[in-house]
Amino acid sequence: MNKLKRIIQKKFSNIFIAIISEKNEYLLTYIIIKNENIIKKDEKKFSMDENKQLSSDIIEFISSLQKKYKFVYISYLLDSLSQNCLPTCDDKKLKQYNINQKDIVSVCVKKTWMAYASKTDIKWINQKFKPIGLDFTFSSFLLLNNFATNAKQRNKNTLHMQYMENSLTILIFDNKNIVFSAFFKIPYKEFNFEEDELKLENDEDITSGIELENIESEEEEFEAFVDISKLEEDNFDDDNDILSSAQEDIKSSSIEDLELYGREVIIFKYLQSAIEEYYKSDNYSVAFIDDVIIYNDSNISNDIINMIENDLFLNVEIHKIDVREEIINMSIEEVDF
Amino acid sequence: MKYSFTKPKEKELIDAVTKMWIGFIVFVVLFLLAFDFLIKFKIHSIDSSANEFAQKTEVAKKQIKKLQKNLIFLNKQRSVAENIFASNTILKDSIKNLFDLVPNQITLKKVIMKKKSLTIYGVTPSKDTFNFLLGSPLKSIFQSSNTIFYLDSDGWYRFVSINKIINDEDKL
Numbered sequence: 067m068n069k070l071k072r073i074i075q076k077k078f079s080n081i082f083i084a085i086i087s088e089k090n091e092y093l094l095t096y097i098i099i100k101n102e103n104i105i106k107k108d109e110k111k112f113s114m115d116e117n118k119q120l121s122s123d124i125i126e127f128i129s130s131l132q133k134k135y136k137f138v139y140i141s142y143l144l145d146s147l148s149q150n151c152l153p154t155c156d157d158k159k160l161k162q163y164n165i166n167q168k169d170i171v172s173v174c175v176k177k178t179w180m181a182y183a184s185k186t187d188i189k190w191i192n193q194k195f196k197p198i199g200l201d202f203t204f205s206s207f208l209l210l211n212n213f214a215t216n217a218k219q220r221n222k223n224t225l226h227m228q229y230m231e232n233s234l235t236i237l238i239f240d241n242k243n244i245v246f247s248a249f250f251k252i253p254y255k256e257f258n259f260e261e262d263e264l265k266l267e268n269d270e271d272i273t274s275g276i277e278l279e280n281i282e283s284e285e286e287e288f289e290a291f292v293d294i295s296k297l298e299e300d301n302f303d304d305d306n307d308i309l310s311s312a313q314e315d316i317k318s319s320s321i322e323d324l325e326l327y328g329r330e331v332i333i334f335k336y337l338q339s340a341i342e343e344y345y346k347s348d349n350y351s352v353a354f355i356d357d358v359i360i361y362n363d364s365n366i367s368n369d370i371i372n373m374i375e376n377d378l379f380l381n382v383e384i385h386k387i388d389v390r391e392e393i394i395n396m397s398i399e400e401v402d403f
Numbered sequence: 404m405k406y407s408f409t410k411p412k413e414k415e416l417i418d419a420v421t422k423m424w425i426g427f428i429v430f431v432v433l434f435l436l437a438f439d440f441l442i443k444f445k446i447h448s449i450d451s452s453a454n455e456f457a458q459k460t461e462v463a464k465k466q467i468k469k470l471q472k473n474l475i476f477l478n479k480q481r482s483v484a485e486n487i488f489a490s491n492t493i494l495k496d497s498i499k500n501l502f503d504l505v506p507n508q509i510t511l512k513k514v515i516m517k518k519k520s521l522t523i524y525g526v527t528p529s530k531d532t533f534n535f536l537l538g539s540p541l542k543s544i545f546q547s548s549n550t551i552f553y554l555d556s557d558g559w560y561r562f563v564s565i566n567k568i569i570n571d572e573d574k575l
Contacts, residue, residue: 074416137414144408171408188408201411208406396406 072402076101080137080403083128084393087145088231090114092124095390096131099403109390119194128198141202141397142191143209143389145233148184151207151247155180173208179244181205202397206235207247212396213361213387214239222356225380227337230389231364234333236340240353246344250336252329330370334377341378357381363389497521506536512561521545523564526555533562541566 083096091113098106112124132138152160155174157167165182172182183205192200210228214237217226228235231252238246341355358380360366371382417425497516505511505525509532513524521541527533530552542548545566553561 071416075414136416139411139414141407173406173408183408192409199412200409202407203409204406205408400405400407401411 075137076403078137079105079135080401081131081135081139082394082397082401083131083138083140084143084390084397085140086143086230086390086393087114087118090118092120093390094124094127095394097394098135099398120197125197132198139201139397139401140195140198141204141393142195142200143393144183144187144191144203144205145251146183146187146191147249147251148187149181149205149207149249150183151179151181151237151244153179153243153245173205175208175211176242178242181207181211202400204393204396206233206249207237209389209392209396210235210237210361212392213385214359217359217361217385223353224357224359225341225355226359226361228361228387228389229333229364229366234336236337238344238355246340246347248336248340248343250340252332252336330367330373333370334373337374338378355380357383359383359385361385361387363387504537504540506532508532509537519568519570521564521566523562523566525562525564527552527560527562530560533560533564538564 077100079098079100081096081098083094085092085094087093091111094110094112096106096108096110097104110127112121112127115121128138128140152163152165152172154160155177157172160167160170169185170182171185171188172180174180183203188203191203206228210226213228214226223238223240226237226239233252234248234250236246236248236250237244337358344355358374358378360371360382362384366384371384374380374382415422494516498514501514501516501521501523502511509525509527511523511525515522515524527537533550533552538548538550541564546569547567548564549566550562550564555561
């Protein structure tokens, strides 16, 4: 019965929509497939409303598609911090990692490791997309895993980093299993340098160093819960040297350049903290990282590449990717189309 | 679930209202088909019974013809029987009358009765006895009445009386 339905379904127009949130807008790519041929592909941008909810524009647009076509599949890339990975697929082992199975939704990969996310976040996202109905919610890790699998297999130990406008996803593999994973959100808030500087002066009690709560506890190593607000501030705090040099440059460079620079610093710090965590941990079967492959969905500046190469002494390889296209491919695979 | 944390919403090929319509149409079509079948069945059974009745009619018609023939035959038979009965009655009456006519003195030996003639053989004591007692009534009944007498050894007369009714048509 299901097979017959699929065969019939293929004769109709099927729309696969990939939505990601970026800065203060939703980026949407959709393709229309009929008889296994792509008959249309288009991209759209919709701004978020004040509460970061779906604006009426996007609801209207997708509703019109849903009215026009029978088979509309909407996929969203999860950008919540509650997602991470575990090197097991066994639900019984979750307790070892201090995770309650009831609190998470997980997807097993190759029967060796799982990507998970908090049930609350999934519910919240479903609620958010209720007006249009969400079909698939994908983990950034699975997306990165797909890119990493497609990339050439290499002998050297490699750190895979998926760079998007508002998030960083990091995976390190050991053979086939996963040994390290981290997810960071990049704050899109435009930097007001002076304000932050003032803040830094006032908040003297802010400790230096990145406080990834989970670093302290071995059990929570995989939970890269990052306190964004803190990080944001921490970066400046931690990176006072860079900032001070930046401060010198500020007079000559425009505010925009400065904002960009701040962003690069944050990304660099995230990467650095992840690598530090990876090396510090006893639990990881630590191998020295030689290469970094950056899967770039956004515009990555040369500055950060230089920083990684010069300060972390890693070889950087850049792969240009299209996240939304991959999301669509994943949703097509999910539908078993 | 290969990648997704969530399951896709069920995409129906046809929505609920269309399903209802299709269900309704299917029901109506089935109903009509059943009705059609019923009607065809009825027509068929009526046809077959009509055929049966037609055959019966044929048989009945044949029987009617046969019976009519029979009836005609029986009517003929009846009329013949009636004729016979009537002539028998007449004969009976004639015989009775004849025997009534015959006086005690005269003995009849043989009587031949035909439709228009009467021949009597008998014995009479004398010619006159015959002539008075039997001859005169015979003459009154028949147009022609001839009697021949023979004298017997015992002195009585044997006689043969031939009487005929002569129709006027015959005369002509």
